[in-house]
Amino acid sequence: MVKMRMMPTFLWLLLCLTFVEAAAQIEAKPRTIVTTDGEIDDVDSFIRMLLYANEFKLEGLVYSSSMWHFKGDGQGTKMVSEMEMTRKLYGEIADLRWPGEQWMQDLIGAYARVYPTLSTHAAGYPTPEALLEMIRVGNITFEGEMEENTPGAALIMEKLLDADPAPIYLQAWGGTNTIARALQMIEEAYRDTPAWPAVQNWVNAKAIIYTIMDQDATLRKYITPNWPGITVYYNAGQFWALAYGWKKAVPAHLHPYLEGAFMGEHIINGHGPLTKMYYSYGDEQRQAGDPEHIHGDPTKLKDAQWGTFGKYDFISEGDSPAFLHLIDVGLGNLEHPEYGGWGGRLAPSTKVPHRYEDGATVAEYANGKLDNGYAQVRWIEALQKDFAARADWCVLPYDQANHPPEIILEGAAERKVRGGQRIPLRATVTDPDGDELTVQWWEYAAAGTYGPREREDVVLEDTEYRVPEDIGPGQTIHLIAQVTDGGTPELTRYQRLVLVGE
Known part of the structure; x- marks a missing residue:
């Protein structure tokens, strides 16, 4: 049993005194905690995340449960899922496809072997020892269990209550139950004290939950009713571009980047022990504890639901949008999830305050139709x-690998404009490897509020942009400056210019 520690007096006084100014104090790298149920796509997301671990400040790696994976209590106690699909598939069960509490440590062990080379390519990679110290076991006994005070929930509670005002992105790769337990521990400790209003405001300002679907009922049943001020990013469908159903979600011309010829040569094989542990179709790997992980069996490459696959084809990284959202590639999406970025695009809910979500409201026009998932597919x-390129960093010295170019806008990133005004399109680009650079400007039509929704992106050919005559007050147009280098593989970065009608 984890003991809760009361917040020191000085800290809750600090909360009362500094709450107003805290929102303005944002770290350069976003703080984040990952909670995961250990699905095979979590493993693959985790491997990709480790290769980008220099881009954000990891503060916790927590085993949790979900509607698909839970350990059980070891006493044979059975439960029936609150989630309709799981209830229909499994009925009353005592445990479900539990992959154990060692797989993160195993992957970090492989990370340790590539870390000496990987860390020469960019500053900020956490040491393997630091990553191991972040691991905690959260609420794993049953789907949606949030009664037990676990080390994972205690870690989340501690980080939410610390004196650092920077937001903490709580990634829910499985259920939200361990996050819910942490919030309930805070509520139980402070609700009946004079500190409660300041504590609640502090947590509301800090916590941002990025959840991939509802994988248990705790967001709906506890978090939203009891912590309505917490910001929630709810990805219910865009993640399919990087999940099991990618063949249906992604247009055929992009399939080669997810198929075995690309995945096997450029990521899985010949890039060290970490990416070799990446699960793919027909790779003959099998996850312990999950009898339904048959994707690696070369004789079972035809799936009635998802399609027919080849060796080393991509299986799933359905949880990757949660951390891809945190990577700064110049699109400004961290502060504005409605802008769109590598983690997709989410818009404010019209029904639930402090909630951003995908769906029809952020559908983007592509290939002659509105597509709910194109905000993720496009990247x-x-x-x-x-x-x-990150896989190359695991095995190649700096001078033999490629690194992303840099692009800086000339002028303000947001500008007030009038109809008919001509806006110069200028940016400065550099490349750490001295590669030849190609710069392209394009209008991200769906991200702006000017014009009809049934409008595709437009590549801009001129060095200046003429604002449409009929732009209305407050309407926005998003212009993207994109630079791609001539290295192998080609890498791309961006800057965004937002024009606002006067």
């Missing part, structure tokens, strides 16, 4: 090439 090529 597949850039994402996969970037992943391949």
Whole structure:
């Protein structure tokens, strides 16, 4: 049993005194904690995340449960899922496909072997020892269990109550139950004290939950009713571009970046022990504890639901949007999830305050139709090439690998404009490897509020942009400056210019 520690007097006084100014104090790298149920796609997301661990400040790695994976209490106690799909599939069960509490340590062990080379390519990679110290076991006994005070919940509670005002992105790769338990521990400790209003405001300002679907009922039943001021990013569908159903979600011309010829050569094989542990179709790997992980069996490459696959084809990284959102590639999405970035695009809910979500309201027009998932699909090529470069970093010295170019806008990133005004399109670009650079400007039509929704992106050919005559007050147009280098693989970065009608 984990004991809760009362907040020191000085800290809750600090909360009362500094709450107003705290929102303005943001770290350069976003703080984040990952909670995961250990699904095979969590393993693959975890491997990719480790290769980007220099881009954010990891503060916790927590085993949790979900509607698909839980350990059970070891006493044979059975439960029936609160989630309709799981209830229909499994009925009353005592445990479900539990992969254990060692797989993160095993992957970090492989990370340790590539760390000496990987860390020469960019500053900020956490040491393997630091990552191991972050691991905690959260609420894993049953789907949605949030009664037990676990080390994982205690860690989340501690980080939410510390004196650092920077937001903490709480990634829910499985259920939200361990996050819910942490919040309930805070509520139980402070609700009946004079500190409660300051504590609640502090947590509301700090916690941002990025959840992939509802994988248990705790967001709906506890977090939203009891902590309505907490910001929630709710990805219910865009993640499918990087999940089991990618063949249906991603247009055929992008399939090669997810197929075995690319994945096997550029990521899985010949890039060291970490990416070799990446699960793919027909790779003959099998996750312990999950009898339904048959994807690696070369005789079972045809799936009635998802399609037919080849060796080393991508299986799933359904949880990757949660950390891809945190990577700064110049799109400004961290402060504005409605802008869109490598983690997709989420808009404020019209029904639930402090909630951003996907769906029809952020559908983007592509290939002659509105597509609910295109906000994630549009980045597949850039994402996969970037992943391949990070795999190279595991085994190649700096001068033999490729590194992303840099681009800086000339002028303000947001500008008030009038109809008919001509806006110069200028940016400064550099490349750490001295590669030839190609710069392109394009309008991200769906991200702006000017014009009809049934409008595709437009590549801009001129060095200046003429603002449409009929732009209305407050309407926005998003222009993206994109630079791609000539290295192998080609890498791309961006800057965004937002024009606002006067």
